[in-house]
Amino acid sequence: MNISPGALSKQAIKILPVSGFRDIGKFIDVPWQIYANDPMWVPPLRLERRLHFSRFNPYFKHAHWQGWIAYHNGQPVGRISAQIDTLHQQRYGAGTGHFGMLESINDSTVFSALMQTAETWLVERGVSHISGPFNFSINQECGVLVQGFDTPSVFMMPYSAKWYAELLEQYGYIPCKDLLAYWLETDFEPPSAMRAIERKYQSQIQIRTLRRDRFNEEIEIMRSIFNEAWSDNWGFVPFTKEEFAELGDSLRWLVPDEYVRIAEMDGEPVAFIVILPNLNEILPTLNGRLFPFGWLQLIRKLKANTITTARVPLMGVRKRFHNTLPGIALAFKVIDALRKIVHAKGVQHVELSWILEDNLSMRSILERIGAREYKRYRIYEKILA
Structure with a gap:
């Protein structure tokens, strides 16, 4: 209008x-x-x-x-x-x-x-x-x-x-x-410095997929890591158990197990990443309606791997690893492990969002692997009389 x-x-x-x-x-x-x-x-x-x-x-x-x-x-x-x-x-x-x-x-x-x-x-x-x-x-x-x-x-x-x-x-x-939202091509070639850091901690870090037979336990592990990782960030409000469980229910049918990666260091879960297929490639044709046949289109395209873009909405590394070489290795390994999986399934580009403008350590990691800032969102404030 x-x-x-x-x-x-x-x-x-x-x-x-x-x-x-x-x-x-x-x-x-x-x-x-x-x-x-x-x-x-x-x-x-x-x-x-x-x-x-x-x-x-x-x-x-x-x-x-x-x-x-x-x-x-x-x-x-x-x-x-x-x-x-x-x-x-x-x-x-x-x-x-x-x-x-x-x-x-x-x-x-x-x-x-x-x-x-x-x-x-x-x-x-x-x-x-x-x-x-x-x-x-x-x-x-x-x-x-x-x-x-x-x-x-x-x-x-x-x-x-x-x-x-x-x-x-x-x-x-x-x-x-x-x-900030960053855009990353899934066929990127990791820089040699990243590979060197990865090799340094290779024996200590193990990357695994989501264990669906322990789904509720896995969701709680990810909530714990996320809330700790983000706790010092601007505007942070912790996910409650119920809120993260609701998010987990969405992941059950939207996300294959291999689209979730959890990193363990010496046997302890310390980092994770989740990637979502970009359903916005499909939603314009549905115009807001799942019924009577929209849900069939959605499921068919998800199963056929015809979606070529995705988004990383959740990622975290436990606080004690922030701004450390092991922390860089953890972040890189979960990103790289997931990148290989989705690339094999036809995903060509991934959005990583959102990232605080002043989160310079994460922005540095993303930019070193070839990601570029391509969207910017702004929060506004005002003092009320």
Whole structure:
């Protein structure tokens, strides 16, 4: 929907809260209006979005939210959510809250009305510092795309219109942190220095696949490594057992066992990596629908190995190995082991995302094996009166 910035009057816009099953459906459908003419946008699965907003999402065991839809002449022109996460507040203060699910036509009046509504809701609940967008937390989709609009986003990464960053800054938000996505060709030739480090610790490091007969135990091992590895990073909020178990349930049917690699050092699991087939290669043809036949297309293409791109959404190395040669060896070995497997299955490119802009050690490892930054997402923040 193309409307010139600021063309709509404030009186012509209605912001209505989301309440109940039908409103959730309308909330989910807003992006279809915003990106109707954008070939880079990939429609999500409506069923998955339904589950994300439902009481079955374990995020809501420690958080609550409210959503709103902006209407003009009865047509949706934007949406937003505000949420308060008690786990985040325990680490960063009781005055913290977030906005997310941000979508809007290119109109400053609509945009400011949405932001003001979310801010008011948060202020009424004691929030003085707002940041986002988070959909709903830092462990899910987050950030506004600011670079890399020439290619579609990959599976479980957000997409946003080009005008979002500018409108956020016009409304008083300041950049807080940039998140990077790297693009890696799977036929890369590892540099000799990496191979030398790998050989140095070869006898101590063993790489294995996921043990499906101990699935729940394996998921807990990966959660422990991830939470420890990321615990000092900006914005970190730990995965709860229920949240990571839900993620594990998705891995059961999306990811073959060999797409998960766990590294053991002297018999102890100390690093892991997970790769996901990029379902966004398939989803445009489904247009958000799994039924009646969309799920058959999905399963058929997954089994046929016709997907040529993938994403690494989860990776971690235990904290005591950070900024050490054994840590470099662990990171390289899990990446390289997985790279060989997916390359043999026809995957040509992998996105590694996201990486904090100031995580220089991981960025150095990725760039030394030929990965390049190709997308940039930005988190914004604002102090509320």
